[in-house]
Amino acid sequence: MNNIVAGYRKMAGLTQKEMAQELNVSEGTYRNKEKGNSFFKQNEIDKFYNLVKKTNSKITIDDIFFTYKPTQKDAKERGGLIDKHKAK
Numbered sequence: 001m002n003n004i005v006a007g008y009r010k011m012a013g014l015t016q017k018e019m020a021q022e023l024n025v026s027e028g029t030y031r032n033k034e035k036g037n038s039f040f041k042q043n044e045i046d047k048f049y050n051l052v053k054k055t056n057s058k059i060t061i062d063d064i065f066f067t068y069k070p071t072q073k074d075a076k077e078r079g080g081l082i083d084k085h086k087a088k
Contacts, residue, residue, distance in 0.1 A: 005034050007050045008064050025045055038066065 009019050020030035023044045030037045040048065049061045 005064060008059070009034070009048075012052045012055050014051065019048070021049075022051060053081075 009016070012019075012034045014022070016034065017027045023030060025030050025033075025044070027051055029038070033044070045061060045065055049059075049064060053059055053066060
C-alpha cells in the first residue's frame with residue numbers, strides 16, 4: 001500500500017510532514033500509516049482524497065486506498081495463503 005499512497009501524496013506535491021499536518025497527526029504517525037503499519041481513519045482517508053483530487057479530478061478513493069494486491073510476503077506475515085498468480 002505504501003507505494004500507492006506515497007505516490008498520490010507526492011503527486012499532490014506534499015511531503016510526509018505536510019500531509020501529516022493536513023491530517024492533524026504527527027509525522028511519525030503519518031509515516032506508519034503510509035507504510036501500512038497502521039490504518040488510516042475514515043476522516044483521514046477523506047481529507048487525503050480531497051487533497052489529491054485537487055490535482056486530478058478523475059482519481060477515486062478506491063484508486064488510492066483499495067487497490068491493495070497482496071504479496072507472498074504479506075501472506076506469510078498474516079499466516080494465510082494466497083493464490084500465487086494473484087500475488088506480486
